[in-house]
Amino acid sequence: MVDEGTRKTLSSIPLLKTKAGPRDKELWPTRLKEEYQALIKYVQNNKEADNDWFRLESDKTGTKWFGKCWYVHNLLKYEFDLEFDIPVTYPTTAPELALPSLDGKTAKMYRGGKICLTDHFKPLWARNVPKFGIAHAMALGLGPWLAVEVPELIERGVVKYQEKSDEAK
Amino acid sequence: MAPSTDWDEIKRLAADFQKAQLSSTAQRLSERNCIEIVSKLIELKLIDVIFTTDGKEYLTPQQLVREIKDELYVRGGRVNTVDLAKELNVDLNQINMNISEIIKGKEVQLVSGYLIAHYYLEKIAREINEKLQLQGQISVGDLTLQYDLPADLLQHGVLERYMGKIIRAKQDPSDPRIFYTEEYIMRTKAKIRGALMGLLKPTPVSLIISHCNIAERLFMYLFDQLNAPGVLTGRQSGAQYVPSCYTKSQNEWVINFYKQNNYLEYDALTRLGISDPKGYVKRVLANEDMNFLSSCVIGSQINQQLETALEECISSKSYLDVLSLLPSVLSDEDIDNLLEPLLKKNSRQTILFDKTVFSNNFIENLKQACMPITQKNAEAVVKSGKYQQFYLEKQLAKSDGQQMVQVDHKAERREERRKKASSGKGGGGTQGRETKTKAVKKHLRSKQVTHDSDTDDASSIAKKAPSNLEIICIEDVENCIKEQLENEGLDDLLTQISEYLQGHLNQTALTIAKELAEKLLQDANQNRKQTHSSAQDRINVLVNDIKLYEKGLKLFPSDQQPQFVKYLLKSFGGDILSEFCKYAANQCNLSVQVDILSVEQRNKIINDLSEEYKKPLKNLNSTISEQNMEQFYQAVDICLTECGMILKKVDKKKDKLLVQNHREKLIYELENCEEPALILHLVVLALFTILNQNMLHASGRQVPIIITFLKSQLKEEHFEQLQKYHELVTKYLTAQEDEKGAIEEKLKEDMSLMKNIVIEVKKY
Numbered sequence: 001m002v003d004e005g006t007r008k009t010l011s012s013i014p015l016l017k018t019k020a021g022p023r024d025k026e027l028w029p030t031r032l033k034e035e036y037q038a039l040i041k042y043v044q045n046n047k048e049a050d051n052d053w054f055r056l057e058s059d060k061t062g063t064k065w066f067g068k069c070w071y072v073h074n075l076l077k078y079e080f081d082l083e084f085d086i087p088v089t090y091p092t093t094a095p096e097l098a099l100p101s102l103d104g105k106t107a108k109m110y111r112g113g114k115i116c117l118t119d120h121f122k123p124l125w126a127r128n129v130p131k132f133g134i135a136h137a138m139a140l141g142l143g144p145w146l147a148v149e150v151p152e153l154i155e156r157g158v159v160k161y162q163e164k165s166d167e168a169k
Numbered sequence: 170m171a172p173s174t175d176w177d178e179i180k181r182l183a184a185d186f187q188k189a190q191l192s193s194t195a196q197r198l199s200e201r202n203c204i205e206i207v208s209k210l211i212e213l214k215l216i217d218v219i220f221t222t223d224g225k226e227y228l229t230p231q232q233l234v235r236e237i238k239d240e241l242y243v244r245g246g247r248v249n250t251v252d253l254a255k256e257l258n259v260d261l262n263q264i265n266m267n268i269s270e271i272i273k274g275k276e277v278q279l280v281s282g283y284l285i286a287h288y289y290l291e292k293i294a295r296e297i298n299e300k301l302q303l304q305g306q307i308s309v310g311d312l313t314l315q316y317d318l319p320a321d322l323l324q325h326g327v328l329e330r331y332m333g334k335i336i337r338a339k340q341d342p343s344d345p346r347i348f349y350t351e352e353y354i355m356r357t358k359a360k361i362r363g364a365l366m367g368l369l370k371p372t373p374v375s376l377i378i379s380h381c382n383i384a385e386r387l388f389m390y391l392f393d394q395l396n397a398p399g400v401l402t403g404r405q406s407g408a409q410y411v412p413s414c415y416t417k418s419q420n421e422w423v424i425n426f427y428k429q430n431n432y433l434e435y436d437a438l439t440r441l442g443i444s445d446p447k448g449y450v451k452r453v454l455a456n457e458d459m460n461f462l463s464s465c466v467i468g469s470q471i472n473q474q475l476e477t478a479l480e481e482c483i484s485s486k487s488y489l490d491v492l493s494l495l496p497s498v499l500s501d502e503d504i505d506n507l508l509e510p511l512l513k514k515n516s517r518q519t520i521l522f523d524k525t526v527f528s529n530n531f532i533e534n535l536k537q538a539c540m541p542i543t544q545k546n547a548e549a550v551v552k553s554g555k556y557q558q559f560y561l562e563k564q565l566a567k568s569d570g571q572q573m574v575q576v577d578h579k580a581e582r583r584e585e586r587r588k589k590a591s592s593g594k595g596g597g598g599t600q601g602r603e604t605k606t607k608a609v610k611k612h613l614r615s616k617q618v619t620h621d622s623d624t625d626d627a628s629s630i631a632k633k634a635p636s637n638l639e640i641i642c643i644e645d646v647e648n649c650i651k652e653q654l655e656n657e658g659l660d661d662l663l664t665q666i667s668e669y670l671q672g673h674l675n676q677t678a679l680t681i682a683k684e685l686a687e688k689l690l691q692d693a694n695q696n697r698k699q700t701h702s703s704a705q706d707r708i709n710v711l712v713n714d715i716k717l718y719e720k721g722l723k724l725f726p727s728d729q730q731p732q733f734v735k736y737l738l739k740s741f742g743g744d745i746l747s748e749f750c751k752y753a754a755n756q757c758n759l760s761v762q763v764d765i766l767s768v769e770q771r772n773k774i775i776n777d778l779s780e781e782y783k784k785p786l787k788n789l790n791s792t793i794s795e796q797n798m799e800q801f802y803q804a805v806d807i808c809l810t811e812c813g814m815i816l817k818k819v820d821k822k823k824d825k826l827l828v829q830n831h832r833e834k835l836i837y838e839l840e841n842c843e844e845p846a847l848i849l850h851l852v853v854l855a856l857f858t859i860l861n862q863n864m865l866h867a868s869g870r871q872v873p874i875i876i877t878f879l880k881s882q883l884k885e886e887h888f889e890q891l892q893k894y895h896e897l898v899t900k901y902l903t904a905q906e907d908e909k910g911a912i913e914e915k916l917k918e919d920m921s922l923m924k925n926i927v928i929e930v931k932k933y
Contacts, residue, residue: 029175036182040189047189050200055190062179 009139013042019130021090022063031091032062035133042135053146054082054138062086065134069099069142071150076161078150082142086134094125095134097142105158106149117141221258233259233267237284241277246289250282280322293323294331301338305353306387309346320346343390357383358391365399371411371442374401411442419443423453431468434498462503471495472507479511479526483519486530488659522665536670539641539649543674546641547681551689556640556682640678646671697755704752705814708745712805712816714864715741717824719798721863729874735796736868742793742801743768749789749808750774753782756812785811825862832858836931839924845916849898852891852923856883859931887926894919 016034020027039056046052056067066083080099087093100113108116121141125132132140153159207227210216218227228236236257241248250268254261268284271277277286293316301307309328313320328336328348339354341347360381368377378385392401399412419441427433438446450459450466458469475494482489491504499507512519512526520527550556646667654663715737722733747766757779766774775786789804809816835855842848846869853875857865860882867875876895880888897919901912 029179032179033175033182036179036186040182040186043186043189050202052190057187058183060176060180 006140006144009042009045009143010136012045013135013139014038015128015131016091016133017130019091021088021092022061022086023088028062031130031133035062035135038133038135042139053143056082056134056138065095069146071146073151073154078154078159078161091130091133092126094122094132094141095137097137102149102153102159106153108145108149115142115145117145219259219263222254222260223258226258228259230267230270233257233263234270237264237267237271241271241284241286246286246292248284250279250284253284281319283318285318285322290327291331291335293318294327294335297327298331298336298338301336301348301350305356306347306349306384307338308348341387341390344386347384347386349387354391357381357387358395361388361391362395365395365410365412368399368410368412370415371409374408374410377410409442415442420453423450427454427457427466427468430496431470432465432496432498434465434496436464436498460507462499462506464500464503465496465498467496467499467507472511475507476511479519482526483528486528486534488525488527488531488657490525492525520669522662522669525659525662527666532666532670535650535653535666536673538653539646539670539674540677542645542649543641543678544681546645547678548685550640550678551682551685556686560686640682641671641674643667643671646674700752700755701813704748704812705809708748708805708809708814709817711741711745711748712802713824713827714866715745715798717827717864718866721857721861721865722867724861724863725874725878731796732871732874733865733867734798736871737866738793738796738798738801740866742789743771745805746786746789746793747771749786749812752812753778753786757782782811828858828862828864831864836927839927843920845901845913845920846898848920848923849894852894852927853879855927856891856930859927883930887930890919890922890926894923 014034014037016031016038018027018031018034020031022028024031043052053071054067054069056065058065063086064083065086066081068079069082070077070079072078080101082097082099084095084097086095094117096110096114098113099109099115102109103111103113110116124140125137128136150159154161207216207218211218218229219233220227237248237253240253240256250264251261253259254264257264268279271284272279277284279285297307297312309320309324312318312323312328316323324346329340332338332340332348336348338348338350341349360383361377364377364381374385374388378388381388399410399415401408401410422441423433423438426437433446433450435446438449443449447461447466450461460467460469460472471494475491478489478494491508495504495507508521508526512521520529520532643664647663650666650670651663654666659666718737718741719734722730722737725733750766750771754774754777757777771790775783775790778786785804785807789801789808792801792804795801806816832855835851835858839848839851839855842851850869850872853872854865854867856879857863857875860879865875873895876888876891879891883891894916897912897916901909901916904912
């Protein structure tokens with residue numbers, strides 16, 4: 001269902017405990033804290049594995065998230081804007097990750113740039129409520145999607161390398 | 170409150186999150202990037218580093234050199250480059266490249282893959298010294314094995330370098346690779362000296378060495394310094410140590426033995442440990458006169474002894490057993506060699522059998538003892554015809570072998586003959602030749618040994634192969650001389666002597682046999698001649714008789730003559746023919762058993778005869794039944810010439826005498842005769858002979874004719890008596906059995922009457 005690398009990454013992300021959505025005034029901050037901790041851990045892990053591939057930040061309430069994600073193909077870094085909202089039914093419903101810059105460029109995408117996740121993702125997520133969080137959605141959803149779609153997009157010439165994005169060394 | 174703190178906390182976490190995201194990205198450089206960077210730098214020659222074998226670390230060469238040095242020190246001054254490569258996790262090539270840096274300093278050297286520091290060598294030297302003090306000696310070879318270092322390094326780099334400083338030892342002068350301590354050498358010397366002192370007999374050096382447990386080389390080296398009481402036979406490993414006391418006693422023994430026995434056996438000398446007996450003897454007994462044989466040396470004394478004994482043996486006509494005079498160790502070959510020159514001097518008078526010398530006289534005596542049996546056997550052989558047979562076979566074999574030659578011979582002869590013929594010498598010559606050829610033919614055909622020249626041939630052949638006919642066999646000889654030899658105790662030589670004698674005796678026997686055979690042949694020849702003349706005589710008599718009888722029968726009327734002629738030829742002619750047959754058969758080697766031949770026998774013989782006789786005799790045979798006297802005489806003539814006979818002239822006076830004899834014979838027979846018919850026959854014949862002075866040959870059947878013929882000459886009464894008697898006889902002969910008696914009676918009465926008639930008529 002998921003490849004070995006993903007599974008490993010996944011297992012190193014701490015699981016969440018609190019089941020609370022943005023509407024739960026009491027518990028949401030707790031949940032959010034856990035989300036942040038998981039994310040920090042995930043990012044740290046990624047850095048250690050020299051596998052840093054996104055920047056993410058949220059609004060104050062922690063319901064709206066935005067940032068960048070990139071994919072290195074043939075020593076060239078392709079960078080895409082990333083945004084998503086925490087649904088009200090969260091964490092029962094997984095967040096819908098969107099790459100607006102790629103809207104309409106690939107079939108694996110809903111309107112507005114929301115990526116089509118694999119068939120496995122949803123049941124996996126459902127099984128793991130409330131243990132999975134944003135970090136898991138990133139690792140399990142966006143990561144594999146990028147790995148599959150970006151090279152294809154580049155190949156099709158839909159996505160072009162842009163000079164400006166080389167702010168990394 | 171709680172929510173606000175929560176939110177603060179969230180804010181802080183968010184900040185932390187951002188910090189985490191940002192800070193790490195700035196610092197983190199992935200491993201592969203690092204590798205890429207370094208390789209790029211190396212490529213650009215900006216840095217000089219060395220990879221470790223796993224590729225995870227880099228070293229500078231200086232670091233490597235330091236590490237190698239450290240490693241070397243840690244390992245006590247000796248390290249293998251390969252081990253280094255493993256230990257330092259650096260490629261061997263890199264190490265090798267950097268080793269030159271280390272070696273530069275002279276303190277460290279690279280020896281067959283090992284880095285060796287000077288302090289390591291010092292350490293080894295100390296170890297070696299310890300070991301040397303313990304063992305007394307040490308060889309570079311052992312050390313090489315022990316330290317796994319090249320001998321050269323150990324030799325020069327360690328032993329020689331530290332000799333006298335660290336190592337207290339001496340180098341073996343003959344082998345620089347071996348080192349001894351002074352004490353060891355002293356000890357070994359003492360050991361060897363003790364061993365050599367103790368030895369009494371020659372000992373292989375190898376044995377001494379193994380006993381003393383020292384090196385051969387050392388032994389040889391030290392031996393010279395020892396002043397040992399003896400000598401070494403050589404410097405090789407197979408050498409022997411010969412103590413001088415042993416040499417001395419050896420010499421003494423040899424000289425004494427020779428003085429006592431006057432000979433020396435090589436084997437004995439070899440047993441004493443003398444490797445070159447001949448040379449040794451020559452050296453030790455230099456002033457002796459000696460005879461070197463294959464197995465021993467013999468002094469002149471023995472030779473002289475032998476010589477004297479031999480002379481004595483010859484003069485005493487006996488024998489000499491050489492073995493009893495010579496040392497028993499001499500081989501047969503040696504004895505032969507020794508005897509040869511002696512016997513050569515006396516070869517006329519001696520014979521050697523095995524190892525016993527016989528004087529010829531002795532042998533001659535033995536031979537004489539065998540002569541009787543030789544003579545006997547020779548006679549027996551000749552008598553039994555074996556010799557002749559052997560001789561014939563010999564001749565046949567010879568003629569087979571020389572067939573070619575003979576053919577040539579014949580051809581030559583033929584050629585000669587033709588030449589003679591063409592030269593036209595005349596009829597006489599031809600005849601002469603014919604007789605000659607005939608003679609040759611006869612001898613070849615007859616297969617009889619008649620000529621002396623032939624016998625000579627045979628004897629020469631017999632000489633060539635005397636063994637072909639064994640007249641006297643070895644057993645005979647043995648039996649003859651056995652007793653004599655046994656008395657002398659020489660029976661073991663019996664067979665040899667017998668063989669020798671047998672050869673000679675057989676020769677003698679052959680000669681005797683030859684003589685005997687020749688004698689026999691001469692006798693036979695004489696016999697033959699006699700048969701020839703007697704046959705001739707008999708034939709002469711017979712022919713003469715026939716002529717006389719013919720004369721008698723001519724008195725009869727011519728119509729009656731044929732009967733008489735027929736009978737005459739049948740009887741006397743037959744006799745003549747028989748006579749010829751017998752003679753011819755004899756000539757042709759046909760045996761004739763009976764004296765009187767029947768017609769069938771005659772015919773058979775004639776058929777068996779050789780061609781030259783067959784024809785005339787057949788002719789004669791046919792004339793016998795022809796009733797023609799002339800033809801008969803002619804046939805007889807031919808036969809006579811064929812048989813080489815002549816008809817003697819007839820003496821008229823003798824004829825009369827013959828007639829008279831015949832008459833007397835008839836009368837004598839008559840007087841003694843009792844048979845009536847025969848009496849008549851005889852009376853008639855006698856009367857005819859008396860009255861006509863001629864002989865008559867007639868059968869009983871012709872009696873009546875003769876009686877009628879006599880009628881005119883007889884008195885009446887005599888004639889009548891004769892007639893009557895004749896009738897009676899006729900009657901008697903034809904009468905039945907029962908009447909015969911009576912007639913016989915009558916005839917007997919008249920018998921005397923008949924005899925009287927003859928007497929009376931004689932008185933006319």
